[in-house]
């Protein structure tokens with residue numbers, strides 16, 4: 240049985256650790272430039288957005304950060320009236336049981352209730368997530384893609400694989 244609900248503060252370390260583990264398991268480095276340290280600060284995300292967890296058989300298996308308000312500091316590359324979710328992640332040891340799908344559906348329900356369109360960004364190495372989004376009704380929005388060179392502001396080098404690539408946008412609305 241899978242339950243999706245808001246993370247409680249005592250679960251924040253587990254949320255950070257499973258999210259780093261999920262991103263570390265991707266085929267290309269997604270944690271460069273200190274992103275792992277930012278991911279581990281779940282409390283900061285929970286202060287400005289909604290951190291949801293998927294609990295499978297009593298254990299936190301996955302998490303996502305839902306940003307319902309485009310004026311939130313956690314909202315990235317959205318326009319007024321658009322919602323977003325970020326850092327969707329399921330513990331590599333708990334995959335394929337429906338936790339990821341349940342988290343995405345929870346975000347879709349929140350956006351539908353608010354009448355918002357969801358706009359999200361993925362990377363070229365997140366094919367499993369992209370397949371799930373497409374089967375859930377998300378549409379590819381190349382007009383909202385963001386090239387990595389445009390996004391990169393901090394003083395760190397992009398890994399070679401990222402050069403010339405872009406964050407790939409998808410959107411979903413209950414009224415589409």
Ligand SMILES: CC(C)(COP(=O)(O)OP(=O)(O)OC[C@H]1O[C@@H](n2cnc3c(N)ncnc32)[C@H](O)[C@@H]1OP(=O)(O)O)[C@@H](O)C(=O)NCCC(=O)NCCS
Pocket residue numbers: 261262265301326327328329330333334335336337338339340341359360361362364365367368370371374375
């Ligand atoms: C994407 C992710 C969250 C899916 O989590 P999960 O709990 O395994 O997902 P589910 O069990 O709910 O399965 C979701 C769908 O993906 C499919 N799927 C799961 N694992 C798969 C795999 N290894 N290969 C192909 N398809 C897979 C399932 O069949 C299911 O298909 P459906 O949409 O037809 O129902 C997880 O793989 C992950 O953490 N990936 C790394 C982080 C990431 O890419 N995040 C996206 C940020 S935008």
